[in-house]
Each structure stands twice: as C-alpha cells, then as structure tokens.
Amino acid sequence: MGSQTLVFLVFALAVVAVECNSEGDDLFAWKTKLVDPNNVLQSWDPTLYNPCTWFHITCNSNNRVVRVDLGNAGLSGPLVPQLGNLTYLQYLQVYANKLSGTIPREIGKLRKLISLDLYNNQLSGSIPATLGNLKSLNYMRLNSNNLSGKIPAQVILLIQWGNLRIMNVSDNQFAGSMHPHGNTTGRAVTTIIQDAKA
Secondary structure, three states: HHHHHHHHHHHHHHHHHHHEEEHHHHHHHHHHOOOOOOOOOOOOOOOOOOOOOOOOEEOOOOEEEEEEEEOOOEEEOOOOOOHHHHOOOOOOEEOOEEEEEOOOHHHHHHOOOOEOOOOOEEEEEEEHHHHHHOOOOOOEOOOOEEEEOOOOHHHHHHHHHHOOOOEEOOEEEEEEEOOOOOOOOOOEHHHHOOOOEO
C-alpha cells in the first residue's frame, strides 16, 4: 500500500512540474516576440523549474501563474496565442505599453480571468467573440487602442449575465452603437463606449 501511495505522489509531482514548465514555456514564447528596451523581462529564464520566481509574475500555492503585471513597462510587440494556455490566470495587466497586432482569440480560454487590462497600447483588429467566454471577468479595459469593427454580442452579454462591472472600450474605432441593457442583477455597471462610427 505504501509503495502505491509513493508512486502516486511521484506521478502527481511530475504532472505539476510539467504544467509549471509549460506555463514558463508559454510566457517565454511571448518574451521572444517582445522588444524590451528596459530589460523588465530579464528574469524570465526558461531553464528555471517554473516561472514563479520571475519578476512581474505571481503564482498561487500550487505554483500556477495567476498574475502577469507588465503595465507601463515599455514593451512593444504582439500578444501571443500561448497566453491562452495560462488557465489559472486571473489578472493580465499589460496596459500603457506599445503592444501591437490583434487580441488573440485564445485569450477567451482564460476562464478564471478577473481583470483584462490592455488599454493605452496600439492593438488593432476586432475584439474576439471568444472573450464572451470570460464569465469571471470583472474589468475589461481596452480603451485607447486602434481596435475596430463591432463589439461582439457575446462580450456585451457579459454585462448582463456575467460578472463584468467595468468595460471601457473608448478611444478606438468601433462601428455601430450600443444601447444600455437593463440590469436585472442590481449590480453597478460602468460601460464606457465613445467614438463609435455609425
């Protein structure tokens, strides 16, 4: 009986190690696409056991990445699809940089995400409809980018049926208009949408 327990424990630890390593691999894949003039990502070393010792990364008690804090870090380059593999991520804070390209649809896989802060960048393209999967999201700040198209209905429904309290998409190039939705939950909701082109 003791040997079975030991085998299970070793297997469980191996699984955790692989998961931590894969999160490090995903973050390092992002680092390789970024220009980092201030060396804020200097500690992002892919040879380490997991990324929990890296600056600007916070992990939970199981060594899973729950926060990426890279606001106002002087970074340029794209967001990458691999960010969608950080399934325990709760806070993605990469505001006030020079990030460009589109918002990857894979961000919609981050079901535990509470705050998505991509404002004051140079992101373009449309908001992926997959962001409507983020039912835990409280804050979505995408303002001051070059986003265009229409705001997906799936995302707007997060205000009514999800936990979304603040959605700021002002200072972009969106088309159409949005009408206030009745709030049947009694929550205070702030939605900021400006500069929509009819």
